[in-house]
Structures are given as structure tokens and as C-alpha cells.
Amino acid sequence: MSYALDISDEATEDLSVLIESLPRSQRADAIEAVEQEFQRLSTNPLPKARLYFGRPAHEFVFKTEGITQHWGATYRISEDETCLVVTHVYKVRHSI
Amino acid sequence: MPGLSRNAQVLRYLLDVAPGVGHTLLAKFAYLADLAAREYVGSPISEMRYRYDNHGPFDAVAFYSARDELLEGGFITEEDADIGGYAGFELRPTDRVVTFEFADWEAEILSFVGRKFASWTARELCDRKVYASLPMKNAVPGRLLDMDQVNREPEELEFNLERLLAGERSADEQRARPLADVLHELRARHIG
Numbered sequence: 001m002s003y004a005l006d007i008s009d010e011a012t013e014d015l016s017v018l019i020e021s022l023p024r025s026q027r028a029d030a031i032e033a034v035e036q037e038f039q040r041l042s043t044n045p046l047p048k049a050r051l052y053f054g055r056p057a058h059e060f061v062f063k064t065e066g067i068t069q070h071w072g073a074t075y076r077i078s079e080d081e082t083c084l085v086v087t088h089v090y091k092v093r094h095s096i
Numbered sequence: 097m098p099g100l101s102r103n104a105q106v107l108r109y110l111l112d113v114a115p116g117v118g119h120t121l122l123a124k125f126a127y128l129a130d131l132a133a134r135e136y137v138g139s140p141i142s143e144m145r146y147r148y149d150n151h152g153p154f155d156a157v158a159f160y161s162a163r164d165e166l167l168e169g170g171f172i173t174e175e176d177a178d179i180g181g182y183a184g185f186e187l188r189p190t191d192r193v194v195t196f197e198f199a200d201w202e203a204e205i206l207s208f209v210g211r212k213f214a215s216w217t218a219r220e221l222c223d224r225k226v227y228a229s230l231p232m233k234n235a236v237p238g239r240l241l242d243m244d245q246v247n248r249e250p251e252e253l254e255f256n257l258e259r260l261l262a263g264e265r266s267a268d269e270q271r272a273r274p275l276a277d278v279l280h281e282l283r284a285r286h287i288g
Contacts, residue, residue, distance in 0.1 A: 005275040008266035010259060012278050018253055019282055027286040035279050052255060053132075053208045074260050076267070085272055087263035090255040 003042045003077065003084035011073070014089040018071065026064035033062035038073070042084050045077060059092050100171070103162035105196050106142040106206065108171050111189045113210030118177065118184040119159075120151055120218040124226050127153045129209045131229055131246060133202065136257050138249030141202045146243060148235040151218075152226050163187070180217060201257045 007015070015034065019027050037060045049056035052074055059072035070092040077084050100108065103126075110125045111117070117125070130140040146153035166172040170192050177186040196203065213221055226232060231241040250256045266272065 006267075006272040007275045007278050008263040009271040009273075010263040010266045012273065014253075014259060014263075015278065016282065019286060021253060024286065028283075031279060031282050031286065038275055052260065053204060053257065054212070055260065057255075072255065074263070076264070085267045086275065087267055088255070088260040090259070091253040093251065093254040 001043075003045065004082055005038055005042045005086070006083055007086040007089075011086045011089050018089060018091065022064060022069075026067070029062070029064040030069065033060070033064075033069075034071070037062070038086070041073075041075070045075070045084055055087070099195055099197065100169070101162060101165060102143050102197075103158050104165040104169075104171070105194065105198070107159075107162050107187075108166055108189060108194050109196055109198070109203070109206045110210045111172055111187055113207050114214035115188045116186050117214065118179050118186060118218070119163075120184075121213070121216075121221065122187060123154050123159050124152065124218065124221050125209050125213060126159075128213070128221075128225060128229075129205050130243065131231070132205050132209065134243060134246045135248060136205075136250065136255075137201060138247045140243065141198070141205065146231070146241045148232070148237045148239055148241060152222055153232060153235075153241055180219075199258075200261050204257065204261060 019030055022030055037058065041058045046056060050059055050072070051057065055074045055076065057072050057074045059070065061068060061070050063069065072090055072092045073086045074088045075084050075086050106126055106129070107122060110122060110129070114125065126142050126144060127146055130142055130144065133139060133141045144155040144158045146155055149156065163172070163174070167174060170190055171194060173188050173190060175186050177184050198206070230246050231243050235241050
């Protein structure tokens with residue numbers, strides 16, 4: 001089973017800013033990676049989810065022109081379990 | 097009538113989420129909430145200054161002052177209780193309404209800590225969370241803890257609790273769209 005994928009307006013803004021933070025030549029790879037990761041998430045959302053204050057997050061690594069990017073997204077699943085809504089997209093920070 | 101002090105608001109909020117806990121758990125909840133706030137936002141929620149006390153991090157003066165403020169104002173009750181074979185206390189909120197002055201992220205952290213740890217014993221909480229925390233790892237008994245070492249404001253584009261909460265509000269208000277549409281627009285804008 002696969003969930004329909006939605007993204008909140010604020011998370012859309014997060015994603016746009018993240019994409020724009022990359023050099024123009026790397027943006028296509030990043031959009032492609034985001035699409036692949038979210039599609040993967042929509043078919044299998046909970047395993048290995050990291051939790052932020054009880055919210056599941058999917059964190060993933062991809063490369064743009066040989067540079068490693070580590071991004072993540074928090075999400076929630078609708079009550080009727082048909083839709084997965086992305087609520088925040090961010091760059092993963094490294095632990096202190 | 098003036099509002100409750102910051103520390104009293106913190107304790108009462110935690111008791112609203114986790115009624116019936118004793119002094120030890122309540123004090124540790126405040127510590128863990130401050131720790132999470134420092135780690136994720138860069139500043140604490142309460143005004144407590146934690147010292148390495150007999151039972152871990154504790155600001156006895158601030159804690160008991162806040163508790164007394166709540167008791168005297170009729171905001172909480174305190175009853176004797178048997179806590180795991182030891183004499184202790186159970187603290188509970190009353191119906192008296194409190195106007196909390198917390199930012200959304202502060203309320204979220206307090207709620208999370210109260211919900212997550214309400215069913216833990218004080219021993220479990222201390223062993224698994226409190227003593228494992230960075231300020232306690234290099235703490236000196238009797239001395240103030242170096243809480244500032246965990247402060248970290250999120251850098252731009254990093255995980256941001258306020259952004260997460262805004263994203264959830266947006267979803268609650270049906271301000272969300274199919275991801276495919278958004279990716280299509282991003283492609284059009286950046287790849288053309």
C-alpha cells in the first residue's frame with residue numbers, strides 16, 4: 001500500500017529554500033533525490049524513522065555533483081491512513 | 097493579580113500533562129525540558145540553575161519556591177504518598193486556571209517531556225536519561241552544572257522546532273498540496 005503524498009505550505013517553503021541554497025547546477029539532482037526518497041517513504045513510512053519530539057522523520061543522503069547532502073523531513077499520516085503529509089524539510093545537523 | 101513566576105508556570109504545566117508525580121520526577125522533567133530546549137532552540141524554558149545535588153540535577157531553592165507559590169495560590173495540591181516503598185508526595189494541579197506565557201515551542205517541549213516520561217520511575221529516568229545527559233557526565237557533586245555546553249540554536253535550514261509546528265498548523269488548516277505539484281513547480285523554476 002502506498003500513501004498519497006502531500007506537503008504543507010511551510011514545508012514547501014523549507015524545500016524551496018533548501019533547493020535554492022544549492023548551486024543551480026546541483027538543483028536537478030536534488031529535486032530528483034527528494035522525489036525518489038519521498039516516493040520510497042510513501043510506500044514504507046515507519047521503519048527506521050527518527051523521532052523529533054515524537055514526530056517521525058525520514059532522513060536521507062544523496063549526492064549532487066559529488067557533494068554529499070544530508071536532508072530530512074518530518075511527516076505525519078492522516079487519520080484515515082491514506083495520506084502522508086510532509087510538515088518540515090531540513091538539513092540534518094550533526095550531533096554535538 | 098500578577099501572573100505566576102516562570103518556574104511556577106513550568107511546574108504547573110508539567111503537572112497538567114503528568115498529574116500525580118512526586119518531587120523527584122517533576123524536578124527531572126523540568127531539567128529534561130530545559131535540556132531539550134537548549135539542544136534544539138539554544139535557550140532554556142525555566143529559570144532554574146541546576147546543581148549536582150544528592151539525587152542529580154536540582155535547583156532546590158527555585159524548585160521549592162515555585163512549588164510553594166503554586167501551593168499558596170491554590171494551583172496545585174500536595175499529598176503524602178507511598179512511592180515505590182518510600183514516603184513521598186504526589187503533586188496534582190487544581191482546577192484553578194493558569195495563563196501560561198510560553199511560546200509554542202516551549203509548550204511543545206514541556207508537553208512532550210511530561211507525556212513521554214510520566215509513566216517512568218524516578219530510578220529509570222535518572223539512569224537512562226538524566227545521568228546520561230552531557231551536563232551530568234562531567235558534573236561535580238555540589239557544583240552548578242554547565243548547561244550552556246548543550247546550547248545550540250538551529251542554523252539556517254537545519255531542523256527547527258518552530259518550523260515543524262508551523263508546518264503542522266498549516267496541515268491542520270488544510271494548507272497543503274500534493275507533493276508532485278510542488279516538485280513540478282520546482283523543476284519548472286530551477287531546471288526549466
